[in-house]
Amino acid sequence: MELLSDCPVHASVPDKYVLPPEKRPSLLNDEPSSDVAIPVVNHGVAEDVVQGFREAAAGFFAMPAEDKLPYRSDDLSKHFRVSSSTPYDRNGDRYWLDYLKINCHPVTDEHVREWPDKPGSFRSSLAEYSTAVHELAQTLLRLIAEGLSLDGGFFAGDLSGGSTQMNVNYYPPCPDPSLTLGLLPHCDRHLLTVLSQGDVAGLQARHGGRWLLVRPVPGAFVVNLGHQMEIITNGLLASVEHRAVTNTDAVRLSVVTLIMPKMECRIGPAPEMVNEATGPAKFKEFEFSEFIKAYSAAAASREDVLHYFRIHR
Numbered sequence: 001m002e003l004l005s006d007c008p009v010h011a012s013v014p015d016k017y018v019l020p021p022e023k024r025p026s027l028l029n030d031e032p033s034s035d036v037a038i039p040v041v042n043h044g045v046a047e048d049v050v051q052g053f054r055e056a057a058a059g060f061f062a063m064p065a066e067d068k069l070p071y072r073s074d075d076l077s078k079h080f081r082v083s084s085s086t087p088y089d090r091n092g093d094r095y096w097l098d099y100l101k102i103n104c105h106p107v108t109d110e111h112v113r114e115w116p117d118k119p120g121s122f123r124s125s126l127a128e129y130s131t132a133v134h135e136l137a138q139t140l141l142r143l144i145a146e147g148l149s150l151d152g153g154f155f156a157g158d159l160s161g162g163s164t165q166m167n168v169n170y171y172p173p174c175p176d177p178s179l180t181l182g183l184l185p186h187c188d189r190h191l192l193t194v195l196s197q198g199d200v201a202g203l204q205a206r207h208g209g210r211w212l213l214v215r216p217v218p219g220a221f222v223v224n225l226g227h228q229m230e231i232i233t234n235g236l237l238a239s240v241e242h243r244a245v246t247n248t249d250a251v252r253l254s255v256v257t258l259i260m261p262k263m264e265c266r267i268g269p270a271p272e273m274v275n276e277a278t279g280p281a282k283f284k285e286f287e288f289s290e291f292i293k294a295y296s297a298a299a300a301s302r303e304d305v306l307h308y309f310r311i312h313r
């Protein structure tokens with residue numbers, strides 16, 4: 001599949017990117033909202049670490065097509081690859097983005113060898129960024145656990161110990177944002193997401209039946225809770241459905257770090273979050289690898305995938 005970033009300017013939206021009317025974004029030009037996601041500031045990840053990797057990632061997409069070609073792949077076992085659109089759409093509709101998928105933590109020789117050596121700062125800035133964000137994520141998980149009156153280390157083991165993945169999403173300017181989407185509506189399939197969206201808006205969250213644009217806050221991270229957090233907390237900390245819209249003027253780059261359970265980890269509502277009389281378990285217990293399969297089968301649809309794991313009384 002060709003990359004959008006290989007084409008310098010798009011004068012119009014090619015037919016293959018025009019979504020069927022019912023899938024197009026209906027609310028455009030809405031004002032960014034502060035209500036829908038809490039920006040995390042004073043997070044301890046140095047600004048030059050964030051900017052350093054954002055610039056290296058932007059530099060990767062700006063390289064000539066032949067430099068990106070060796071990394072073009074849809075093989076999920078690769079530690080680094082670049083591709084376009086999304087594999088999750090049920091009808092194979094195409095979305096207005098290119099993306100990198102990276103196994104970014106732990107920073108091992110095996111991973112780093114597959115990361116690109118161009119731009120020159122890519123590997124070192126990624127190692128620095130992912131180490132810092134990983135530490136931040138562990139702090140957030142400890143705070144969430146304490147806020148739930150769970151042991152501070154509740155999420156620290158296998159629940160967050162899978163190989164950390166990163167999506168770097170690149171949305172080029174789109175000649176007509178009303179015809180397409182950057183990314184389809186979904187909830188994240190893992191435990192916790194730490195997202196840097198830079199200063200270009202485009203992330204929308206579903207709130208009370210409406211899509212609200214998440215206001216970019218300079219230097220802040222957006223933290224999304226994944227499906228696993230919703231299940232472990234028995235629905236208390238729900239995963240918010242989100243999508244990305246495009247814009248006509250500016251490239252948008254989001255750097256999204258996904259904290260995963262280990263594939264063989266057993267997941268289910270924590271006993272501390274369940275009360276047989278007042279709040280019985282809403283979800284079955286399963287192995288995380290089963291969830292990943294179901295998520296693909298459900299084309300990332302929030303309700304379809306949760307339906308599969310819900311206890312229906």
Ligand SMILES: O=C(O)CCC(=O)C(=O)O
Pocket residue numbers: 167169183188195197202203242243244254256
């Ligand atoms: O680009 C964004 O802000 C959203 C990205 C996202 O939701 C994802 O990569 O899972």
Ligand SMILES: [Fe+2]
Pocket residue numbers: 186187188242
């Ligand atoms: Fe997401």
